[in-house]
Amino acid sequence: MSNLPLITPPPAAEPHARFWPPGVPRHIDVPDESLWQAFEARALATPQAVALDFLGRHSTWAELHDTALRLGAALQRLGVRPGDRVLLFTQNSPVFIVAFHALLRVGAVVVPLNPMNKADELGHPIADAQAAVAIASADIAPELAHAADAAAGGSALRHLVVFDWADALPDDAPEVAARWPAAWRDWLLMPRALPEARAVAVHRWRDLLDAEPAPGVVTVRGADLALLSYTSGTTGAAKGCMHSHATLLHNVMAAGPWLDMRAGDAVLVVVPMFHITGLVMGLLAAIRHGCRIVLLPRWDRGQAALAIAAHRVTHWPNIPTMVIDLLAAPELASFDLASLRYIGGGGAPMPDAVAAQLKQRFGLDYVEGYGLTETAAPTHTNPRHAPRRHCLGIPYIGTRARVIDPDTLQDLPAGEVGEIVVCGPQVFQGYWNQPEATTQAFVELGDGRYFRTGDLGRVDADGYFYLADRLKRMINASGFKVWPAEVEAHLHQHPAVQEACVIAVRDPYRGESVKAVIVPHASHRSTVTEQDVIVWAREHMAAYKYPRCVEFVEALPRSASGKVLWRLVQAEQDARPAPARAGAPP
Numbered sequence: 305m306s307n308l309p310l311i312t313p314p315p316a317a318e319p320h321a322r323f324w325p326p327g328v329p330r331h332i333d334v335p336d337e338s339l340w341q342a343f344e345a346r347a348l349a350t351p352q353a354v355a356l357d358f359l360g361r362h363s364t365w366a367e368l369h370d371t372a373l374r375l376g377a378a379l380q381r382l383g384v385r386p387g388d389r390v391l392l393f394t395q396n397s398p399v400f401i402v403a404f405h406a407l408l409r410v411g412a413v414v415v416p417l418n419p420m421n422k423a424d425e426l427g428h429p430i431a432d433a434q435a436a437v438a439i440a441s442a443d444i445a446p447e448l449a450h451a452a453d454a455a456a457g458g459s460a461l462r463h464l465v466v467f468d469w470a471d472a473l474p475d476d477a478p479e480v481a482a483r484w485p486a487a488w489r490d491w492l493l494m495p496r497a498l499p500e501a502r503a504v505a506v507h508r509w510r511d512l513l514d515a516e517p518a519p520g521v522v523t524v525r526g527a528d529l530a531l532l533s534y535t536s537g538t539t540g541a542a543k544g545c546m547h548s549h550a551t552l553l554h555n556v557m558a559a560g561p562w563l564d565m566r567a568g569d570a571v572l573v574v575v576p577m578f579h580i581t582g583l584v585m586g587l588l589a590a591i592r593h594g595c596r597i598v599l600l601p602r603w604d605r606g607q608a609a610l611a612i613a614a615h616r617v618t619h620w621p622n623i624p625t626m627v628i629d630l631l632a633a634p635e636l637a638s639f640d641l642a643s644l645r646y647i648g649g650g651g652a653p654m655p656d657a658v659a660a661q662l663k664q665r666f667g668l669d670y671v672e673g674y675g676l677t678e679t680a681a682p683t684h685t686n687p688r689h690a691p692r693r694h695c696l697g698i699p700y701i702g703t704r705a706r707v708i709d710p711d712t713l714q715d716l717p718a719g720e721v722g723e724i725v726v727c728g729p730q731v732f733q734g735y736w737n738q739p740e741a742t743t744q745a746f747v748e749l750g751d752g753r754y755f756r757t758g759d760l761g762r763v764d765a766d767g768y769f770y771l772a773d774r775l776k777r778m779i780n781a782s783g784f785k786v787w788p789a790e791v792e793a794h795l796h797q798h799p800a801v802q803e804a805c806v807i808a809v810r811d812p813y814r815g816e817s818v819k820a821v822i823v824p825h826a827s828h829r830s831t832v833t834e835q836d837v838i839v840w841a842r843e844h845m846a847a848y849k850y851p852r853c854v855e856f857v858e859a860l861p862r863s864a865s866g867k868v869l870w871r872l873v874q875a876e877q878d879a880r881p882a883p884a885r886a887g888a889p890p
Contacts, residue, residue, distance in 0.1 A: 319718075320698035320767025325687045328561045331702040334554050334729060338524035340408040342556075342592045344369060356597045357615060358398050359484070359492075361474035368402055373517030375406035380519055382463050382507075384437055386411030389532055391430065391438035391461075392578070393417045393448055395601045398472045399509070400577050401587060403439045408530060408549075411522040415532045415544070416578035420864045423450035429534050430461055432544060432737065438504075439465045442496040449501035459503050466498055467509035485604050492601070526550035532736055533580055533677050544736030545677045552584060554729040555680045558701040559589035562685065563646050567594030569618040570643075574600040574608055574626070579865035581649065584681040585621040595619070603866075605630045613640040620647045623866040624654040625803070627670065631661055632802055632825060641666045646688065650674050650696070651867050655796030659693050673697055674771065678745070678755060680730040684769050694793055696761065696769040703728035704752065707763050713747055716762075721772045721787075724761045725754035760787070777870065779808040779816050784848040786818055788870070791849060795820055798840055800828035805860050807874045809853055820851035821873055823860060 324330070346355070347369035355365040384390060390412045394400050400416075407414050415433045417426065419441075430438075430451055438448050438461055445466045452459040469492045474480060481489045498506050531547040559565055571590040575582035590597045598615045600607055603626055611617060627647070633639070641647075647662075648671030659670045673685030674696035683705060686697035699705040703726060707716045710723040725747060732755075734742035746753050760772040772787045779786040788806035795804040803823040811817040820841075824832055834854040841850035861869040 318767060319765060323687055323690050323698060323766065323768075325562065325689055329701065332554060332557050332729075334526060334550050334557065336526040337549065337553075338408055338526075338528070339530060339549050339553060339556075339588065340405055340524065342588075343372070343405045343408075346591055346594060350594070354596055355591075356398060356401065356599060358472060358599045359474065359477070359601070360480050361398070361472070363398060368398075368405075370517060371402045371513065372406040372409060373519060374513045374515065375402060376409040376519035377515055377517055378512035379406060379412070379437065380410055381515075382437055382465075384410055384412050386522055386524070387413065387529065388437070389413045389415050389433040389435040391415045391417055391433070391435045391440075391448070393419060393426075393438060393440035393444060394467075394578075395419045395441065396573065396577050396582070396599055397441065397467075397469070397601060398599070399439070399441070399467045401597070401599075404577075404583075404587075408524070409522070410519055411524050411528070413529045413532050415534075416583070417534070418578060418864045419444055419576075421447065423447045423454060426451040427455060428542060429544070430459055431455065433532055434460045436460055437463045437465070439467070439509075442466050442468045442498070443491065443494075445506075446499040449499040449504060449506070452503040453501060455503070461504050463507060464499070464501065464504045465507045465509055465512060468496060469493070470495070471509055483610075485607065488601070488604070488607075524549065526553065529733070531583075533578075533583075535677050543738055543741060546733040546736055547680055548733060551730050551732060552588065552680050553592075554702065555584050555675075555682060555700070556588045556592045558682075559585055560593045562688075562701060563589075563619060564688065565589060565593040565595055565619060569593070569595040569645075570598055570615050571595045572598045572600070572608065572611055572615075572617045572620040574603055574611075574620075575622055575649070575866070576602075576864055580675070580677045581621060581623075581651065581681050581865070585649075590619075603629075605633050606635070609633070609639040609641075612643065616643040618643055618645045620644060622647065622649045623651040624649065624658070624670070624672075625652060625862075625866050625868075627654070627662060628658050628803065631658060631665070636665070641668065644668060646671060648672060648685070650682075650685075651865065654694065655793055656693050657797040671697075673700075674769070675700075676757060678732045678757075679726060679728070680732070683726040683728060683730070683757075686768075692768055694770070696771055698767055698769070699726075700728070700730075703730070704754075705763075705769065706749065706754065707761060707769075708747075708749075710756075710760075713749070718763055718765045721760050721762050724757045724759050724769065724771075725749070726757060727752040727754045731755050779806075779818055781811075781814050781816055781818060781848050786849050788818075791818060791820070791845065791851065794845055795822065795837070795841065795851075797844070798837060800824050800832040800837070802826075803860055803868070805868050805870050805873050806851065807870060807877050809877055811852075817852045818849065819853040819855065819877065821855050821857055821860065823858065824856055829856075 347365040351366035452461040534542040573586035675682040684696040716722040809819040
């Protein structure tokens, strides 16, 4: 039994209670234990069962467990002690899974880093976390070494453990690689030397695993720190979100009944595991509920479709941009998604037109959810039996949520847009070394301490929540408020629009006007014009809302977790000279 206070389940009078999934509990008792225990229990119960498929290499639970023990012992020899922060710097790989659990076994705190970051960007988390040890793949390990060497006044980093992708690939990788994308072959099969570094000792992964698996005994409780996950930094300097074993374990356990995860199911993990969604709703949920992990190193629509069909994948947590890309494939008619029982995720709104196509072509409802790094992924998700489109869903197991006026902190009635605040056992402990930011992130509302998400949304009369936009992502066009996410959702219904990012453009007449930066479908690039989209939008949206300016681009900038970096698109627009009269009346 948990020593954590239970969150009071929603009373029957709450509107969303009548949409609660049948058979799903209203709250969960979180055991006072380490996340390591589920991993070890799986290895003891089904040691020879296949736990992981990575590009054709099959690993059993016993093999993963043995490797994690060996690594744990090696890390202790390098001086890692309970509470120490250790950096994990790699794309999705079996090493990530092994290293993550080895660190939990010795009581350390995992600090997963964005594998797209360069040396200049890595200096902050290295210094902030004060990590002495890092584990990295050989292709990007030099960035960590350079960051440590360049640190002013010296870096806390002392040891860098490097693995080669060959350590994770099947023995016949050169032969099976013919089925991989060309870019993957160049990336995964290239042999690399260990990075040179002045400030850190560099260790080869294989050498550390030669010793016997005998890590010392470490006692870890549910309240102990397990994860220090840095936010994307799109709103300023990245902050480390502190998650205990218990805060992570709640959503890991809740995924089972909510998503109907059963022993023997297969979960496609292609969302980056350094990101909270891939980690919690992909990796850790699969382990807890006895599912086989089908792992891809990064997104490729063809490889994802092949993996789903070959391994009869039942659950695919993702982000909408992956589904948008999948459905845009010329070979879509040949894809077999029949084994899927759950496909869903969050991070961006799912366009209605894309969701409708998914339903029509494959009979699948896209189950949208909502959560943040600070909340260990979901605080809201749609019931699988009653999902709604373009909707965050209802408060998750054990979670309370409200919509408040961000200035007065007063509750708002159904239908009015305000800030979404949440209270639940999955909410993080606070920001690492930032007590003031932690204080500002919470508000006391009488029945509990609520986390301020910074997202604007509304709740309808049935208790379903909808996202309006980020708190400060709003366009003021002649006094009318325009929510970019709403405009983007409309634009996705245009047959030529594959993706859209809506931003503000300075306007001497209206103050601000709406601009759409669009990635057109390949089939329409030679025929559609910017004016075509504007004319169509004028017919489908209110006069103050439709884009007065459209720009076509090859791609939109994204974070490593797949979110469109709208602030970067906005900043690039702001740097341009203001148009003379962009928003003249229609």
